Amino acid sequence: MAVTMHDVANLAGVSIKTVSNVINNYQYLKPETKRRVQDAIDALGYRPNLSARGLRSGRTGVISLIIPDLRNAYFAELADEVMRAADAKGLSVIIEQSSGDRERELNLLTGPRTSMVDGILYSVLGLEEDDAHLLDRIETPMVLLGERIFHGPTDHVTMRNSESTKAATSYLLGQGRTRVVAFGAHRGEVIGSAGLRLAGYREALAEAGVPYDEALISEVGGWYRLEGAQAMQKLLASGVTFDGVVAFSDVIALGAMRVMQEAGIRIPEDVAVIGFDDIDETRYTLPTLSTIDPGRAEIARVAVDYLQERIAQGARAIPPREYFADFHIVERESSAVLA
Amino acid sequence: MAVTMHDVANLAGVSIKTVSNVINNYQYLKPETKRRVQDAIDALGYRPNLSARGLRSGRTGVISLIIPDLRNAYFAELADEVMRAADAKGLSVIIEQSSGDRERELNLLTGPRTSMVDGILYSVLGLEEDDAHLLDRIETPMVLLGERIFHGPTDHVTMRNSESTKAATSYLLGQGRTRVVAFGAHRGEVIGSAGLRLAGYREALAEAGVPYDEALISEVGGWYRLEGAQAMQKLLASGVTFDGVVAFSDVIALGAMRVMQEAGIRIPEDVAVIGFDDIDETRYTLPTLSTIDPGRAEIARVAVDYLQERIAQGARAIPPREYFADFHIVERESSAVLA
DNA sequence: CTGAAAGCGCTTACAG
DNA sequence: CTGAAAGCGCTTACAG
Numbered sequence: 001m002a003v004t005m006h007d008v009a010n011l012a013g014v015s016i017k018t019v020s021n022v023i024n025n026y027q028y029l030k031p032e033t034k035r036r037v038q039d040a041i042d043a044l045g046y047r048p049n050l051s052a053r054g055l056r057s058g059r060t061g062v063i064s065l066i067i068p069d070l071r072n073a074y075f076a077e078l079a080d081e082v083m084r085a086a087d088a089k090g091l092s093v094i095i096e097q098s099s100g101d102r103e104r105e106l107n108l109l110t111g112p113r114t115s116m117v118d119g120i121l122y123s124v125l126g127l128e129e130d131d132a133h134l135l136d137r138i139e140t141p142m143v144l145l146g147e148r149i150f151h152g153p154t155d156h157v158t159m160r161n162s163e164s165t166k167a168a169t170s171y172l173l174g175q176g177r178t179r180v181v182a183f184g185a186h187r188g189e190v191i192g193s194a195g196l197r198l199a200g201y202r203e204a205l206a207e208a209g210v211p212y213d214e215a216l217i218s219e220v221g222g223w224y225r226l227e228g229a230q231a232m233q234k235l236l237a238s239g240v241t242f243d244g245v246v247a248f249s250d251v252i253a254l255g256a257m258r259v260m261q262e263a264g265i266r267i268p269e270d271v272a273v274i275g276f277d278d279i280d281e282t283r284y285t286l287p288t289l290s291t292i293d294p295g296r297a298e299i300a301r302v303a304v305d306y307l308q309e310r311i312a313q314g315a316r317a318i319p320p321r322e323y324f325a326d327f328h329i330v331e332r333e334s335s336a337v338l339a
Numbered sequence: 340m341a342v343t344m345h346d347v348a349n350l351a352g353v354s355i356k357t358v359s360n361v362i363n364n365y366q367y368l369k370p371e372t373k374r375r376v377q378d379a380i381d382a383l384g385y386r387p388n389l390s391a392r393g394l395r396s397g398r399t400g401v402i403s404l405i406i407p408d409l410r411n412a413y414f415a416e417l418a419d420e421v422m423r424a425a426d427a428k429g430l431s432v433i434i435e436q437s438s439g440d441r442e443r444e445l446n447l448l449t450g451p452r453t454s455m456v457d458g459i460l461y462s463v464l465g466l467e468e469d470d471a472h473l474l475d476r477i478e479t480p481m482v483l484l485g486e487r488i489f490h491g492p493t494d495h496v497t498m499r500n501s502e503s504t505k506a507a508t509s510y511l512l513g514q515g516r517t518r519v520v521a522f523g524a525h526r527g528e529v530i531g532s533a534g535l536r537l538a539g540y541r542e543a544l545a546e547a548g549v550p551y552d553e554a555l556i557s558e559v560g561g562w563y564r565l566e567g568a569q570a571m572q573k574l575l576a577s578g579v580t581f582d583g584v585v586a587f588s589d590v591i592a593l594g595a596m597r598v599m600q601e602a603g604i605r606i607p608e609d610v611a612v613i614g615f616d617d618i619d620e621t622r623y624t625l626p627t628l629s630t631i632d633p634g635r636a637e638i639a640r641v642a643v644d645y646l647q648e649r650i651a652q653g654a655r656a657i658p659p660r661e662y663f664a665d666f667h668i669v670e671r672e673s674s675a676v677l678a
Numbered sequence: 679c680t681g682a683a684a685g686c687g688c689t690t691a692c693a694g
Numbered sequence: 695c696t697g698a699a700a701g702c703g704c705t706t707a708c709a710g
Contacts, residue, residue, distance in 0.1 A: 002454075002478075004703060015681045020705065028679050050455040051393030052703035055686050060390060062433070062455070069419070071619055076415040080408070083436055092433050092452055094401070097422055113431055115341075116389040116401070139341075225623040258625045280410055281620070284564040286597045343687060354697045359689065367695050391687035394702050 003046045012040035023048060054116075062092045063307060064117045066108050068100040068125045072223065073251065073279040074296075075123070078145075081300035082121060089308060091118075102126035106134065114140050119307045124148040129191050141310035143303045147193045150322070155310065157303040157323045159294035161193055164327035165200030166207075168274045168292055169246050171329055173208045175337055177244035177272055180210075181235065183228075183256060184220040184248030197248045197276070215240045220252050228255025236263055243271055250275035250282050250291055257285070257334070273334040287333030295325030342385045351379035362387060393455075401431045402646060403456045405447050407439040407464045411562060412590065412618040413635075414462070417484075420639035421460060428647060430457075441465035445473065453479050458646045463487040468530050480649035482642045486532045489661070494649065496642040496662045498633035500532055503666035504539030505546075507613045507631055508585050510668055512547045514676055516583035516611055519549075520574065522567075522595060523559040523587030536587045536615065554579045559591050567594025575602055582610055589614035589621050589630055596624070596673070612673040626672030634664030 005016040012019070014037060021029055022037040040046075054060040065082050067075040079095055086093045094117060098105045105126040114120070119141035125148060127134065132152045135142070144156040172180050182201045189195035198217070205212055215238070220231040228251065235242075236259065247253030253275035257267060265271055267287055275282060275291040282289035302323050310318055344355040351358070353376060360368055361376040379385070393399040404421050406414040418434055425432045433456060437444045444465040453459070458480035464487060466473065471491045474481070483495040511519050521540040528534035537556070544551055554577070559570040567590065574581075575598065586592035592614035596606060604610055606626055614621060614630040621628035641662050649657055 002703095006703085016704080017681060017706095018679090021680080024705085026679095030679065033679080047449075047451050047454050049394065049703050050451065051390050051399060052686090053705075054390030055388065055394050055688080056703080056705045058686080058705095060455070061452075070409070070415045070422070071419050073412070073415075076409045076412075079434075080410050080436065083409070083434065087436075092435075092455070094431050094433050095418075095422065096431075097419065097426075110386075112386050112389065113400075115386050116399070116431070225620070229623065255623055258623060261625050281564070284568065284594055284597060286600050286625075341687095345687085355688080356690095356697060357695090360696080363689085365695095369695065372695080388687050391702090392689075394704080395687080395689045397702080 002049070003044045004049070005046070007044055008037065008040045008046050011044060012037045059118050059311070060116055061090060062094055062117045063119045063121060063304075063311075064094040064096055064108075064113070065121045065123070066096045066098050066105065067123045068098055070095070070097065073281060074223075074249070074277045077279055078123070078296055078300060081297050082304060085301045085304040089304065091304070091308070098126060100125035109135075109138055109140075109142075118311045119143070121145060121303055121307060139315060141307060141315040143307045143310070145299065145303060147196055148191065150191065151320070153320060154315070155303075155306045155318075155321045155323070157299050157306060158325070159299065160324050160327050161196035161294075162200035162203065164292045164294060164329075165197040165246065165248070165276070166204045167200075167327070167329060168276070169201045169204035170208065172244040172246060172272050172274060172335065173204060173210060175244075175272060175335070178210065179213075179216060179242040180205075180244035180246055181216045181218050181242045182248075183218045183231065183235075183245050184223075184252050185217050187219055194248055201246055216242060220248070223249050223251060225251050225255035228252030229259050230255075232256035232259040236260075245271060245273045247273065247275045250277040250279045250289060253289055253291075254281070254285060257289070267334050268336050269338060274329075275334075278330055282330075282332065287336075290332040290335035291330050292327055293330050294327050298325040299323075341388070342383045343388070344385070346383055347376065347379045347385050350383060351376045398457050398650070399455055400429065401433055401456045402458045402460060402643075402650075403433040403435055403447075403452070404460045404462070405435045405437050405444065406462045407437055409434070409436060412620060413562075413588070413616045416618055417462070417635055417639060420636045421643060424640045424643040428643065430643070430647070437465060439464035448474075448477055448479075448481075457650045458482070460484060460642055460646060478654060480646060480654040482646045482649070484638065484642060486535055487530065489530065490659070492659060493654070494642075494645040494657075494660045494662070496638050496645060497664070498638065499663050499666050500535035500633075501539035501542065503631045503633060503668075504536040504585065504587070504615070505543040506539075506666070506668055507615070508540045508543035509547065511583040511585060511611050511613060511674065512543060512549060514583075514611060514674070517549065518552075518555060518581040519544075519583035519585055520555045520557050520581045521587075522557045522570065522574075522584050523591050524556050526558055533587055540585055555581060559587070562588050562590055564590050564594035567591025568598050569594075571595035571598040575599075584610060584612045586612065586614045589616040589618045589628060592628055592630075593620070593624060596628070606673050607675050608677060613668075614673075617669055621669075621671065626675075629671040629674035630669050631666055632669050633666050637664040638662075 005019045008019045009016045123145040142154045186194035221227040278291045278293035344358045347358045348355045435447045462484040525533035560566040617630045617632035
């Protein structure tokens, strides 16, 4: 079988407690003892059994990240940032894909695998504000991401949806654009990314004294590129005129750009476009896509920090916190000011 | 504390062994007993402690997937497929990002976290063929992915690099293109994606009787979009003429397309382009990108199958196997036949 | 600063 | 078909 602490202890001539102390960096250790144990560890190639540690200590050093889908670049990049933040703290990450499905999300929050993780980063998509009470019963330390549930029973780390979309809209209006499309609305949604972003759009219009025009509100079925393309086809077919597009995600903006370009619309000459998310790809499209950087890296870092605190102190020991990352506008070719 | 088997056993009036039998679907159980135990499990909300199970049985139900980087769409989509395949078998996946760094890959293969996983899917990037012997000492069941190491000490699941690139090249030549660029070569590489794909390109030329022209071999520093863009800039600056591009990845093809479009080159009228990987995005660009579907879903499925067999039977119990997934050409606008 | 003992919650043999 | 016992490899209290 594999090398155990006993083997190391025997070789070093100490008790297993001392080996444990060395591994866990206990402070009161004679340098000489520490060295001898370390030598034995190296000589035997000892690696601690994390299942045993997990069983005894109640900590596995693993957290899970529940996201809808890695095929979505936004979530792939979020996962990347979360893994880097976790890695810096010695934590491993199990990614669970929910497809944004309500039942699947609930299963992931309470299923057998939860006994394997110290905490959960839950990017809420299937559940809604009214479901917040369902989270009360979850004993695993948890931090919420996303825009579906505010004021839940635990920490929430998210972005400034309304403010940043307001800023994006004001930015296009400030360029002299007068007919700006809100691209990516979800009918009837108030909470949720689309609802909050639409509210920011309206605020910007109001502040600039530009009348709200229902015809410029474009619904997009979801967050996939194809859905953006389809919505833009519909918008163009409706005959409405516009000279700016504030898209509620980069991916749907890219789908829309393709349709506009095929229709002979020049970007930014005829229509200025700004997206949302600042995914890598936006720096390489033709034209490059202006966008909102919502502070994804900061979100990942703070979420892991919060989760770690909650793991250390107990899931309910800390009152729920809310954190909004800083955003900023990234200006690129799709909204370049005309000469 | 959490509910344990003892609590369930007490409530159901059986021993913990019987509870264990129910959980593990042991076949010889009186239906009546099974029902009573199941009722107790439900009533108490019992969930097995996976650390305890892992410690006793030596299995955690977790596998790790070592990949360079989730920001790369190819690997994000591979990870997605692997997680689906694993999920279907009740396995969880820990993703580890290596950045393709040799030392980091070695650490991930032997580090403390390996005691937490039953097996490793290792997408080799930092190690090379000459390093295959380093894998001999790894006791964790492992399946290799990628094109760096063939004939290692364990299973290898991969794609038909040469054959598929040969097919892509023949496809463009068959359209009447005569000056086809091999885009994405790595100087001096023989093994590895770029080397194998270049070999396929040369075979196609030879078969078609088209002379090999060193000027049409374009080196690309890596697999990022920016590197594709830079390489195409260099190619255009060199003044060489060409009417087709066989790119060794979709991502660098997209970077190159952008540069060509800015230079006023029409695709496919002036230059036909075909990529490699069939990432989602290729269906939505302008023009949509023809590509090679290398059989990613099949690779993920077979790799998880192989790994599971190796976990069940012992890391060294099965002689190394090699599996090549089926590929096919996906024809889209970037290589549409001219009217 | 280090040690001896107990026990985390399961599964594994083994018995009946 | 079910049970009683042992033990997986650690960390936690506690003692000295």
